[in-house]
Amino acid sequence: MNITDFFRRQTASELTTADTPYGRFDLAKKADARRVKAVIAEVQRQAESLTRQEIDSWRSGWQQALDVENPSRLRLYNVYRDVEVDGHLSGAIGQINGFVKARSFKIMFGEKEDEEARRIFDRTWFKTLVDLYFSARYWGHTLIQLGDVVFTEGGVPAYDSVLLIPRRHVIPEYGRVVAEQGDDWRKGIEYRRPPFSDWLMEFFFSEVLRLNSCL
Known part of the structure; x- marks a missing residue:
């Protein structure tokens, strides 16, 4: 790789594009922006669900003890x-x-x-x-x-x-x-x-x- 590649000017598309485990998103597109919001909401929901399960496990274990x-x-x-x-x-x-x-x-x-x-x-x-x-x-x-x-x-x-x-x-x-x-x-x-x-x-x-x- 040429060292000048590190200083090359990025295009507008490259500045708004993100590669994630959930796929490639172009935030300049409304459809992709909506998809990002949906993914964030799903991750938050999963995190809240996991937290509730952990708290429930602790409470259940404490009661059994x-x-x-x-x-x-x-x-x-x-x-x-x-x-x-x-x-x-x-x-x-x-x-x-x-x-x-x-x-x-x-x-x-x-x-x-x-x-x-x-x-x-x-x-x-x-x-x-x-x-x-x-x-x-x-x-x-x-x-x-x-x-x-x-x-x-x-x-x-x-x-x-x-x-x-x-x-x-x-x-x-x-x-x-x-x-x-x-x-x-x-x-x-x-x-x-x-x-x-x-x-x-x-x-x-x-x-x-x-x-x-x-x-």
């Missing part, structure tokens, strides 16, 4: 998952989480720092636990299973794993874990009783969850 007899958070979690995709929101959450984990900490016994306790907690398993704790502030109830206690090369005890019990299988209102998503809570196991309770931790905050307030 508050159902006393058969609480289910499946639909609400679907909405939360969509919200989490937002780059700005996920970035802000990650920044706050990273800032807190980067800070040093002390474990005090009275007025004296307990160095031995600090060595135990200054491990990967504890940082994973902190991550899951933070997730509870946004997702709501979080059930965690601690693994077996092992000893590092330095003889420091640690958990070999810290795992999130899939939220879609947990019915916290009744303290049950169900085998299949959507199962009646009466079919689940009671995780707040031994032997399960010996290895489980629960984190939960106000029902007005952070992700819920972002909707």
Whole structure:
């Protein structure tokens, strides 16, 4: 291409013509101008319809989560998952989480720092636990299973794993874990009783969850 092509004078037709996913429009023509208005109206209608569907999904999920007899958070979690995709929101959450984990900490016994306790907690398993704790502030109830206690090369005890019990299988209102998503809570196991309770931790905050307030 000759560089002078960049400076060539456009014709009147080129100045009024637009190529779009909906076709080619010449805005100088009344018929095409009417078509553009129709396309804009259709796009706006579709956007409004999608917004209404999203709001309806959130309201429906919220109502199901508050159902006393058969609480289910499946639909609400679907909405939360969509919200989490937002780059700005996920970035802000990650920044706050990273800032807190980067800070040093002390474990005090009275007025004296307990160095031995600090060595135990200054491990990967504890940082994973902190991550899951933070997730509870946004997702709501979080059930965690601690693994077996092992000893590092330095003889420091640690958990070999810290795992999130899939939220879609947990019915916290009744303290049950169900085998299949959507199962009646009466079919689940009671995780707040031994032997399960010996290895489980629960984190939960106000029902007005952070992700819920972002909707």
